[in-house]
Amino acid sequence: MANPTPNPTANPTAMTPQAYLLARGRWHPLEIAFWLATLLPFILFPNYLSLASQIAITALFALSLDLILGYAGVVSLGHAAFFGLGAYSAGLFSKYVWGEPFSGLLVAAALAGLLGYATSFIISRFRHLPLIMITLGLGLLAHEVANSAHWLTGGSDGLQGVRTEPIFGVFRFDLYGKTAYAYSLAVLFIVFLCARRLINSPFGLALRGIRENWNRMPAIGADSRAHIRKAYTIAAIIAGICGALLTQTTNSASLESISFQRSADVLVMLVLGGAGRLYGGLIGAAIFMVARDQFSGIAPQFWYFWIGVLLVAVVMFLPNGILGGLSKIYAKWSRK
Amino acid sequence: MLPPVFGVLFDGIAYGMLLFVLSVGLSVTLGLMNFVNLAHCAFAMLGGYVTVTLVNIFGWPFLATLPVAFIAAAVTSVVLERLLYRRLYRASDLDQVLLTIGLAFISVSVAAYIFGTIQQPIATPAALRGSFEFFGIGLGKYRLFLIGVALLVTLAMVIGLEYTRFGAQVRASVDNQRMARGLGIDVDWTFASTFALGSGLAGLGGSLAIEIVGLDPNFSFTYLVYVLIVVSVGGLGSIAGSFAAAMLIGISDIAGKYYVPELGAFLIYMVMVVVLMWKPAGLFGKR
Amino acid sequence: MSALDTTASAGIALSTSGLSRSFGSLVVARDINLSLPVGARYALIGPNGAGKTTLINLMTGMLPPNAGTIALGGEDITELSPQARVKRGLARTFQINSLFANLNPLEAVTLAVCERRGISPRFWENIGVNKDAIEEAYDILTKLKLGDVAYQTTRELPYGRQRLLEIALALATKPKVLLLDEPAAGVPQEESGDIFEVVASLSDDLTLLFIEHDMHVVFRFATHIIVLVGGAVFTEGSPAQIAADPGVREVYLGKRHHG
Ligand SMILES: Nc1ncnc2c1ncn2[C@@H]1O[C@H](COP(=O)(O)OP(=O)(O)OP(=O)(O)O)[C@@H](O)[C@H]1O
Numbered sequence: 053m054a055n056p057t058p059n060p061t062a063n064p065t066a067m068t069p070q071a072y073l074l075a076r077g078r079w080h081p082l083e084i085a086f087w088l089a090t091l092l093p094f095i096l097f098p099n100y101l102s103l104a105s106q107i108a109i110t111a112l113f114a115l116s117l118d119l120i121l122g123y124a125g126v127v128s129l130g131h132a133a134f135f136g137l138g139a140y141s142a143g144l145f146s147k148y149v150w151g152e153p154f155s156g157l158l159v160a161a162a163l164a165g166l167l168g169y170a171t172s173f174i175i176s177r178f179r180h181l182p183l184i185m186i187t188l189g190l191g192l193l194a195h196e197v198a199n200s201a202h203w204l205t206g207g208s209d210g211l212q213g214v215r216t217e218p219i220f221g222v223f224r225f226d227l228y229g230k231t232a233y234a235y236s237l238a239v240l241f242i243v244f245l246c247a248r249r250l251i252n253s254p255f256g257l258a259l260r261g262i263r264e265n266w267n268r269m270p271a272i273g274a275d276s277r278a279h280i281r282k283a284y285t286i287a288a289i290i291a292g293i294c295g296a297l298l299t300q301t302t303n304s305a306s307l308e309s310i311s312f313q314r315s316a317d318v319l320v321m322l323v324l325g326g327a328g329r330l331y332g333g334l335i336g337a338a339i340f341m342v343a344r345d346q347f348s349g350i351a352p353q354f355w356y357f358w359i360g361v362l363l364v365a366v367v368m369f370l371p372n373g374i375l376g377g378l379s380k381i382y383a384k385w386s387r388k
Numbered sequence: 389m390l391p392p393v394f395g396v397l398f399d400g401i402a403y404g405m406l407l408f409v410l411s412v413g414l415s416v417t418l419g420l421m422n423f424v425n426l427a428h429c430a431f432a433m434l435g436g437y438v439t440v441t442l443v444n445i446f447g448w449p450f451l452a453t454l455p456v457a458f459i460a461a462a463v464t465s466v467v468l469e470r471l472l473y474r475r476l477y478r479a480s481d482l483d484q485v486l487l488t489i490g491l492a493f494i495s496v497s498v499a500a501y502i503f504g505t506i507q508q509p510i511a512t513p514a515a516l517r518g519s520f521e522f523f524g525i526g527l528g529k530y531r532l533f534l535i536g537v538a539l540l541v542t543l544a545m546v547i548g549l550e551y552t553r554f555g556a557q558v559r560a561s562v563d564n565q566r567m568a569r570g571l572g573i574d575v576d577w578t579f580a581s582t583f584a585l586g587s588g589l590a591g592l593g594g595s596l597a598i599e600i601v602g603l604d605p606n607f608s609f610t611y612l613v614y615v616l617i618v619v620s621v622g623g624l625g626s627i628a629g630s631f632a633a634a635m636l637i638g639i640s641d642i643a644g645k646y647y648v649p650e651l652g653a654f655l656i657y658m659v660m661v662v663v664l665m666w667k668p669a670g671l672f673g674k675r
Numbered sequence: 676m677s678a679l680d681t682t683a684s685a686g687i688a689l690s691t692s693g694l695s696r697s698f699g700s701l702v703v704a705r706d707i708n709l710s711l712p713v714g715a716r717y718a719l720i721g722p723n724g725a726g727k728t729t730l731i732n733l734m735t736g737m738l739p740p741n742a743g744t745i746a747l748g749g750e751d752i753t754e755l756s757p758q759a760r761v762k763r764g765l766a767r768t769f770q771i772n773s774l775f776a777n778l779n780p781l782e783a784v785t786l787a788v789c790e791r792r793g794i795s796p797r798f799w800e801n802i803g804v805n806k807d808a809i810e811e812a813y814d815i816l817t818k819l820k821l822g823d824v825a826y827q828t829t830r831e832l833p834y835g836r837q838r839l840l841e842i843a844l845a846l847a848t849k850p851k852v853l854l855l856d857e858p859a860a861g862v863p864q865e866e867s868g869d870i871f872e873v874v875a876s877l878s879d880d881l882t883l884l885f886i887e888h889d890m891h892v893v894f895r896f897a898t899h900i901i902v903l904v905g906g907a908v909f910t911e912g913s914p915a916q917i918a919a920d921p922g923v924r925e926v927y928l929g930k931r932h933h934g
């Protein structure tokens with residue numbers, strides 16, 4: 053600490069370390085282009101705004117999984133539990149309390165966060181196969197609870213009587229999904245900003261440390277379990293928000309929202325897009341959802357044939373997903 | 389007259405035996421290579437469809453198809469092991485999960501494409517139909533047969549692992565891979581053959597399962613959950629553990645469905661979560 | 676008999692008493708009683724498999740002992756978690772690199788500094804605003820001659836640089852006691868001198884214990900040598916005593932060939 057100003061000659065880029073780390077959090081032009089592009093559906097595909105809204109919600113869900121899986125390396129096969137809890141609580145809130153959407157969102161986020169916090173004490177104790185099993189088990193358990201609590205959730209018939217009031221009392225959820233998409237997109241963007249801030253924070257760095265080397269963390273004085281508990285709770289909150297969005301924009305909540313299928317799908321999307329890259333989940337979700345919409349004519353089992361082939365291919369040939377592959381090509385190309 | 393609880397117990401034991409045959413292979417391979425193979429039940433399903441095809445189309449007797457189911461699953465698994473699995477032994481568990489979930493998805497689609505999504509009918513030999521009356525409870529003959537087969541498998545595995553050279557190599561590799569390599573054991577080969585045997589047993593289990601739980605393309609996933617529960621509750625690499633866990637899960641599931649049907653599968657998930665929280669390495673696990 | 680060792684004597688930085696551990700039937704630590712005075716430069720030597728790494732694992736809490744206690748600055752830390760020990764000033768490096776492959780040295784060391792300063796739970800602020808922490812991290816890197824690779828991914832660094840980063844990470848925790856597990860392991864002889872120069876330049880208040888096989892290095896840098904054989908302390912003493920000890924020659928020096 054004798055010399056607080058670093059020697060600039062030792063640094064080829066002539067950038068102070070602080071400036072270097074600050075620059076990491078700066079917006080890239082491609083990011084701005086990406087977010088501008090999310091507005092295009094309003095103009096180009098006005099008939100597909102409902103789908104666009106579903107994509108935005110799913111993208112946010114993938115982002116939430118990315119925080120724990122991509123950044124902290126915590127594999128979860130039961131993330132839909134929080135999505136489903138958010139979906140049902142927003143639905144029930146609108147049914148029994150009132151239909152104002154923002155308060156419904158907050159209630160769903162709070163409940164999912166509570167469940168996330170409670171289960172994070174279990175999750176953070178495990179790694180590897182036991183972790184996969186525990187998340188799978190908790191996810192299936194959540195599904196069974198929703199299924200057996202027929203009196204509350206409507207079981208396999210789905211939750212009836214959800215009514216969402218207009219946003220700000222003005223913007224009705226219309227048939228074309230215009231309001232739905234605007235609403236979902238706005239929430240996605242706001243939560244994305246928070247997540248972006250989080251991954252560029254000291255906490256985000258600690259999460260990456262956990263992912264990179266779990267064994268080293270205690271040797272630098274880090275309490276990885278405390279970090280994981282926190283990340284897991286935050287991810288659960290976001291997943292709860294996603295579920296609430298789905299309920300509010302579709303005026304229904306079903307068992308599908310809390311199923312293993314949803315947990316597996318979101319994992320596929322994230323890995324396809326590229327985990328640990330913030331935009332990976334968003335891009336993966338967009339591709340997955342558009343593809344599923346395009347192939348909606350074919351029987352679901354054949355859809356899953358291609359998903360299976362895709363998974364094998366990604367694991368074998370594209371270990372960091374589409375974004376990982378692209379950035380590799382970009383790096384090669386810019387080095388020339 | 390015996391109260392119905394004995395009937396439930398009998399069915400639970402038979403079901404547990406079936407789960408044991410389905411899952412013991414996965415337990416051993418997981419313990420050996422720490423490879424998370426979520427496609428294990430795809431091999432079981434393969435065995436099931438081999439039996440169905442041979443019986444229904446080629447008119448083979450049911451019992452004669454069992455060894456074929458075993459071999460078909462074993463051979464397929466070894467091909468996949470050489471082509472895909474072995475490249476991921478050092479990879480993260482996430483990659484292993486993704487690869488094998490992908491294979492399971494593919495297996496579901498292929499089965500649906502070839503056989504359709506309906507439940508497959510199967511004709512078991514007349515000798516295995518019906519049941520014995522035993523102090524007022526019916527003991528299904530097929531279930532007795534199943535228990536017999538499972539006990540034979542257990543016996544063969546225990547003898548194979550405890551008293552043969554191959555078994556010694558497997559045990560050494562499970563205990564301490566580095567040391568096993570140091571002792572000149574070909575761990576790769578040991579794993580490939582264990583993997584084949586484990587998948588073969590799954591294939592056998594798949595054939596045996598048809599009569600009890602039916603067979604449709606979703607078998608890969610429906611029973612995967614049960615198998616994973618058995619393996620993680622029992623503890624990786626432990627035959628005794630798998631056996632105990634299979635019994636526990638089999639009996640709890642049947643009893644739960646009989647006495648508190650409204651709980652659905654809640655009970656076994658609960659059993660799993662509680663056991664894992666209490667003993668993360670499973671009942672008989674050492675890691 | 677070992678009660679004496681755990682009493683807080685002002686000059687002792689780290690001590691163990693009756694520390695024992697076995698893996699199955701293999702005893703890897705047998706009733707180990709050691710004490711390191713503040714500012715000491717101790718070397719721990721012994722043949723391969725003697726249990727040297729295991730001893731560091733026991734001291735740092737990465738492996739629970741079967742019996743015995745460990746005291747840091749007079750405080751019993753036997754029951755503490757590894758990270759709590761680090762917080763109290765006990766750091767280590769690893770014989771086999773244990774780094775953050777996809778972070779760069781600046782990020783990795785900043786992470787360690789943030790953990791020490793207690794700012795790593797902050798998820799709401801950009802890491803860049805923590806000027807002091809970042810500059811402290813960069814200082815450590817320049818001190819270890821890693822300033823010029825601070826922004827390069829760890830994975831791509833030459834091996835010798837990675838060994839230095841191992842030390843940098845440990846230093847970022849501001850240790851009172853630093854345990855170095857073969858800091859120059861795998862580094863070509865001509866470079867290993869550089870690494871030990873760095874080690875030698877560390878502050879005098881820092882208590883140091885290092886494992887090393889190269890006896891030239893040991894005799895040059897250590898003020899005191901502990902010889903571990905078969906999990907037990909075979910003997911200990913000054914470099915001159917150890918060099919003259921015929922028993923050490925037999926069990927250790929005689930069997931190894933170092934140039
Ligand atoms: N987790 C473990 N399980 C079983 N045996 C172990 C374990 N860790 C170490 N051992 C054994 O304990 C003994 C001591 O190992 P240790 O790594 O402490 O030796 P070392 O003195 O550091 O040797 P080297 O000079 O090769 O680094 C070795 O025989 C090793 O095989």
Ligand SMILES: [Mg+2]
Pocket residue numbers: 727728729770856
């Ligand atoms: Mg060692």
